[in-house]
Amino acid sequence: MDGSVLNAILVMSSIGVGAAIILFFVAQKFKVIEDPKIDLVDEALPGANCGGCGYAGCRAFAEGMVKAETMDGFFCPVGGNDLMKSLAPLLGVEAVEKKPQIAVLRCNGSIKNSIPKFDYDGDSTCSFTTNLSAGVGGCQYGCLGGGECVDACDFDAMYMDPETNLPVVKINCVACNACVEACPRDILELRDRGPKEKRIFVSCINEEKGPLAKANCTVACIGCKACVKACKFDAIDFDNFLAYIKYDVCTLCRKCVEVCPTDAIHELNFKPRKPKADKPKVAKPKVEKSAADKPKEEKEESKTEEKVADNKEKSEKTASDVKVESTNNDKN
Amino acid sequence: MKLLTVSGSPHIHGGLSVEKVMWLVVAAMAPAMLASFYFFGMGAIKVTLAAVLSAVLFEYLITKFIMKQKSQLGDGSAVITGILLAFNVPSTLPIWMIVLGSLMAIGVAKMSFGGLGKNPFNPAIVGRVFLLISFPVQMTSYPIIEKVFPMQDAISGATPLGIVKEGLKKGDSVSSLMDQIPSFTDMFLGMNGGSMGEVSAFLLLLGGLFLIFKKIITWHIPVSFLASILIFSGIFWLINPEVYVNPLFHLVTGGVMLGAFFMATDMVTSPMTGKGQLIFGAGIGILTIIIRVWGAYPEGVSFAILLMNAVVPHLNNAFKPKRFGKEMKNV
Amino acid sequence: MGLLTFNIGGIHPPENKLSAGMAIKNIEIPKQVVIPMNQNLGAPSQPIVKRGDMVKVGQLIAEAKGFIAAKIHSPVSGKVFKIEPRIDSTGFRKESIIINVEGDEWAEGIDSSDTLIKDITLDAFQITEKIKECGIVGLGGATFPSHVKYIVPEGKNPEYLIINAVECEPYLTSDHQLMMEKGEEIIVGIRIMMKALGAKKTIIGIENNKTDAIAHLSKLAEQDSNIEVKALKVQYPQGGEKQLIDALLGRQIQSGKLPLTVGCVVNNVGTTFAIYEAIQKNKPLFERIVTVTGYPVQNPSNYRVRIGIPIANLLQEANCDMDATGKVINGGPMMGKSIPSIDASVTKGTSGVLAIRNEESKRHEVKNCIRCGKCTTVCPMGLEPHLLSIIARMGENEKCEQELIMDCIECGSCVYTCPSSRPLLDNIRLGKSNVSFMIRQRSVK
DSSP states (O other), X not given: OOHHHHHHHHHHHHHHHHHHHHHHXXXXXXXXXXXXXXXXXXXXXXXXXXXXXXSSSHHHHHHHHHHHTSOTTOOOTTTHHHHHHHHHHHHTSOOOOOOOEEEEEOOOOOTTTSOOOSEEOSOOOHHXXXXXXXXXXXXXXXXXXXXXXXXXXXXXXXXXXXXXXXXXXXTTOXXXXXXXXXXXXXXXXXXXXXXXXXXXXXXXXXXXXXXXXXXXXXXXXXOOOHHHHHOSSOOEEEETTEEEXXXXXXXXXXXXXXXXXXXXXXXXXXXXXXXXXXXXXXXXXXXXXXXXXXXXXXXXXXXXXXXXXXXXXXXXXXXXXXXXXXXXGGGO | OOOOEEOOSOOOXXXXXXXXXXXXXXXXXXXXXXXXXXXXXXXXHHHHHHHHHHHHHHHHHIIIIISOOOOOGXXXXXXXXXXXXXXXXXXXXXXXXHHHHHIIIIIIIIGGGTSTTOOSSOHHHHHHHHXXXXXXXXXXXXXXXXXXXXXXXOEEEOOHHHHHHHHHHHTOOHHHHHTXXXXXXXXXXXXXXXXXXXXXXXXXXXXXXXXXXXXXXXXHHHHHHHHHHHHHHXXXXXXXXXXXXXXXXXXXXXXXXXXXIIITTOGGGSOSSHHHHHHXXXXXXXXXXXXXHHSSSSOOXXXXXXXXXXXXXXXXXXXXXXXTTSSOXXX | OOOBOOSSOOBOOOOOOTTTTOOEEEOOOOSEEEEESOOSSSSOOEEOOOTTOXXXXXXXXXXXXXXXXXXXXXXXXXXXXXXXXXXXXXXXXXXXEEEEEOSOOBOTTOOOSOXXXXXXXXXXXXXXXXXXXXXXXXXXXXXXXXXXXXXXXXXXXXXXXXXXXOOOSSSOOHHHHHHHHSHHHHHHHHHHHHHHHTOSEEEEEEETTOHHHHHHHHHHTTTOTTEEEEEXXXXXXXXXXXXXXXXXXXXXXXXXXXXXXXXXXXXXXXXHHHHHHHHHHOOOSOEEEEEEESTTBSSOEEEEEETTOBHHHHHHHTTBOTTTEEEEEESOTTTOEEOSOTTSBOOTTOOEEEEEEGGGSSOOOOOOOOOOOHHHHHOTTOOOHHHHHHHHHHTOHHHHHHTTGGGOOOOOHHHHHOTTOOOHHHHHHHHHHHHHHHHHHHHHO
């Protein structure tokens, strides 16, 4: 063998050995002593680093939880209750249970319901258009359709429906809160998923007076208070001409859904009502349902008239001072 | 009812578009291109056509099948890359080589970074350098121009730069070498051997001035580039005119004019501010002379531009435009 | 030596002054006017009338609330029909007073005649108070309440009063026509303002495309040694406060500072005329000159318009072909806002109503940035729009602040010149709102 090759090998290996020795001592000297629990917790976490827990990532969450020595106030929305339960023995504390949540879009101002009043041309980022104008439909509370929430979603749990120009939350939402923070108009909200994914919510956040809200969007909450009066459980807050159903109080009795003159209250994943509808309704597949408004509209359309009639009686009996704008509802 | 359009201000546009920029550059290169057809004959036409067509084809295929985007061919940037690449090779180059070069230019130097506007290096120069390193023999044997012989293949020989370089290596004096090459006026007008686009410094200068007049490029890069070549090689020449060549020789030979007006000024790969452009141009000039005087290659413009392209992001950071109100006067 | 202009950047869009030389006409008052409460920069005004109240022309109907705020006076006489949110020129619903017009009865004490009154009887303090009383705001478009400019802080000495008669926006001619018709009043207005400020010298800056106005005002200002008219090179955005001071005096205001730091107070010529009317005629600001123009408009003209009149009426009066119109702009084409509905009313800030043809109303297709640096070259503030656009989009607010995004005057020169038609200003506005939010958060802490 050539001497130079041998030399090269010798030199390289001696450099290698030398570096290894230095590294060994340095590693010893600067070793950081960490609670081994952090590693265990970190490993058990999903590792999505979504920030849904309020920490900068899964590692930070694990560190925080281990240091605090309690699970109170710590919750990983991605792993949910199962994960938190499995973490409890690692830390030697009780797991705090939380009801599983899902992001809910509180706007139904689709192209059909809230007819475009002008033609927007330009950068469609929501946080820009929200300052530029009220929104194509004219509602200054409603969804702008720019899809910033969809961009914010790390879990592929949202998409834009091209037909309605509204985002749709899929069932695999982990309630990480990213979309809620991304929305400049605070339309999205985290709500309890409810038993068997059954949810009732007001799909509108318009705080304008009835006629004004109605002028822009046929399915807006007009602040008629019919639902507040129908609710026996005090589960509906009413403020600024807007009803809000408290998900932790609501018993899912569906009374409010029946009385809403504009169909602003949405019910999801309930069995179809027994006698009322003319046509038999197809049971919808659960997975697709979360906030899809289109099939719902069709479903509701058939019984609108009945409901309106219902409504008039009730409102006349209960509150004569509340104007129910049911006549306009025909266009719906 | 008809809906009104709403958008953010401003509501009028100056009318300048990428297409317009690119086709104006093509127009500015046209005289030099026609001159190359005239001087080098059929070979030049073949090579130019092959370069342009293959560049366009590669861009189309890559946008369509790999990037799956809408084709941006209409902007004409692929045509420019093709013409520039053809300008940078001898007319005797085999067609398959030029096709390979444009694959390198479009596929590797441009599209792999994301297409127009995102490439750090000038695609045509990357293509040329690739060919130069891979096929040095074919790339450096240039046809010699005799006065008039349209439409027939030329005889190959060395460029004036090559002659001088070889001669100086052997130890010949500059004055003896000057007799072997055409006069400066001939070289300026295009009567010298070389790559297709390097021949007529005069027509390139004309095209460049047209671009400056049309405000497509600014004067900064060409002026600082040419001035730094003059000054830097002038210093050497003053020290010893027997070993170092006349600065005017540097100016009119090789790819200096082509580089100064068409390649270094490529918007994508040059700095944005005037100051940055001055430094950029000066850097290219100095590097060119360094390569020509001490380097292994007779010609250095393309390497110089590539090296300076790499510095552009730093130049953009270092030379910000003059901010309003930075220097307050008389208060 | 060439004409004066500002030192950094600038563009020269086609001037298109279609309505130049058209005499100012009055516009008929419709049956109902809608007066939005947020007509000025700063806090919106507070209505002080109720439904059913009778009001007269010039009567105070909304109080200023806060320091940077302005009062609003009724532009018509009649009965208050309603107070409710109505769509305004931004497309948002804003609290508005709706008045059903009955006759044209003016409030007492307002001199509605055209006689020129030259003697200034009020002292400086009274002038400032009067400007505040009359609800005068900057009529150049920014609608900054004018009295605020005249409250000079201790230790500051306004050396120059600068009258902005540049009208650098293409199409608009209202200031030009006002200067031609009301030149003497404007000179009196200038004297009033100089008295209020204690300024030593006034410079009127006029772009060189209005040579008749330059000659007219120079002649009128001949006997006043401290009023000077300066012709400026036609260059956009010369009407920007900072650019105008730079052009006239060569002084550049530092980032984030006010014109007073370089000893200047800048006022629009429209405002000057409004101040003249307020002080000498006791007339509050309830009408203004509006240019109605654009290629779909058959008779481009300048109108004297009471605020609250729907923009639709103006377009109809000027004979605008709405089928050919794709976009209606409140203001000029560079900085004006496109309005979603022509039912919106004219406000104090409406300097022009511009109809744009269908084919020009859409933006061009957005291409990749080719890093040509043209946006940087034309930016009058010496910023780098291409860079700001990217980092604003990425949400790097600290970086945006370092790169002086808040200095952007939103003149739109970058977008005008961009060969790739990139939405640079859209992104910069997004960044500006994010950065100003960040700065506010910081001051809270």
